[in-house]
Amino acid sequence: MSTPEIPKIPVAPGFSFRVGAHVIGPATALAPMEGVTDRPFRNLIRDLGGCGLTVTEFISSEALSRQARRAWQMTELDPNEHPVSIQIYGRDPARMADAARLCQDTGADFVDLNLGCPSKNVTSGCAGSALLREPERAKEIFAAVAGALRVPLTVKMRLGWDRENMNAPEIARMAVDAGAQMIAVHGRTKACLYRGHADWASVRKVKEAVGVPVLVNGDILTVHDADRALEQSGADGVMVGRGVLRDPWLLRRIAEHRAGVDLYEPSLEERRAVLFRYYDLIVHDRSDLPERYALGKLKKITGYFTRGLPFGARLREATFTSDSVQAVYDGANAWFDFLLERGIKDGFGRVFAEADPRYKPDDARRLDPREDMVEAPSA
């Protein structure tokens, strides 16, 4: 498969920062997402331009130190994927230190600690966001991991366990005192899960508490959200997850917007090409596994990709009922053709709402799949 040339996006003055030997410029990061930000997806987004940093899915430090095959595979990086961070989670300082060292040895530019995951699987083992309730344990982990690394340690966290315990500034300071060189903050508490809206203003307290770069994260869906999040938080850069799943060009557009150049508007055909490139990467990346592995991933990614898009439910339905990889490709091709037949060549105004006055900005804010555009009767 040929690799496209990465478009060179101008970097706005001040929209870059340094972590160790690396310049993150533009100051945009693809957020870690389990089951999504694997090597193919990270490459895909990087190749579209405007992505300053990628982060792997979180990896269990326990599985890594046991040398579990799947965990090892998750640490595989591409030679041209830099700077890149490998994220780990766990609660045992010694194991976390071992795992961090292994990540460094596989070529990670940074090792990131997860203090944000709210999932029961992780918090019941008292890792992820559960560590926000155990500052002493978190401190031991920071010290052990920082002591084990030559590359920078970074931390991703939520604002706290709940609204009554928003201790992110203290935890962040603790991490930085131990040696952490960048902090990313999802503007929600563990108790919020994904409800409500990210509280970008509260991220400012973390920024004011530490002297290292801070990334603001949560609910950034448009270039204007990025502006607001940066303004309210005072952060040095943005980290975006779900927004990139719907609009893979979002990081590029944020970088362009900050630099004051025209925003890139992909055509429908480009969208088709990118989705198919991603499909191809998924299918080729793990060709050692049975077809149902790729099929499951294709279904998942199509679900994210179509949220809020015109007639997105139609493609989701076709994909979810597909029983082979070929059927997914055929269904996606039929969907793009269907849009073209209806003259929808730029039919993604909901996603790019603020750049397209035909759509109300509020429509683009929704991440809930139930909010998809209602199917219009065929012409």
Ligand SMILES: Cc1cc2nc3c(=O)[nH]c(=O)nc-3n(C[C@H](O)[C@H](O)[C@H](O)COP(=O)(O)O)c2cc1C
């Ligand atoms: C499917 C999915 C998987 C996620 N996996 C991780 C993860 O492995 N590590 C992590 O720190 N955060 C994880 N997150 C949280 C995101 O990194 C991010 O903090 C959150 O989605 C809010 O940002 P967004 O609104 O830009 O998506 C995940 C989120 C989603 C939606």
